[in-house]
Amino acid sequence: MKGTHLILLIAFLLTGFAVTAQDKTQGVIHYDLTMFLHASLKPDQLKYKDMIPETASSQEALYFNGKKCKISRRQPEELHTEEGANVKIQMGENEVAFYEDGTTGKAWALTEAGGKKALAEKEHPEAAKIRTGNNTRTILGFVCKEVTVQSKTGQLTLWVTPELPFRGGPLHTWTPEGAVLGVESKKFKAIATAINYEPVKEDVVTAPSL
Secondary structure (H helix, E strand, C coil): CHHHHHHHHHHHHHHHHHHHCCCCCEEEEEEEEEEEHHHHCCHHHHHHHHHCCCEEEEEEEEEEECCEEEEEEECCCCEECCCCCEECCCCCCCEEEEEEECCCCEEEEEEEECCEEEEEEECCCCHHHEEEEEEEEEECCEEEEEEEEEECCEEEEEEEECCCCCCECCCCCCCCCCEEEEEECCCEEEEEEEEECCCCCHHHCCCCCC
């Protein structure tokens, strides 16, 4: 009789494990963004350097389902400096979302202004401008390799893992090497702070038809 109970207990435990196993092909990743405002000033804006803080913070959330992902951006709040100036930071020209489709290799930016939405296709960096380094960094339990990309705004250092199904990451970053969990540059940085494996409907990560 004891042997029978033991067999039933083991079967129950194995069944319970199978039911609770996570589906890691879908989920949401949260990123903290830091913008280095002084480093981002154009030559004709340097006269305002002492009127604005050195940094500003924001967040992005990346939703993924297989090879497709959508990045939802929250614009930074208006800053009020000690000198009495109001500084509004606009990221991505009224951009509200960015879509990546790993099955087609295409990307789109969704913008909204004056109540009207527009969708524009974006290009990925050329392969010749992407280099894989020797350094690694662990982010959220993933061992990420170093990838450098030469962009229009300067050199970016990306921390990339091949263990997630999509390609790309925050702030329009992309590399064929994998999912971007960290970004470093002279003008901004981003780091993944949490990942939740949960169902994400495909229409959420699919660029809308406008």
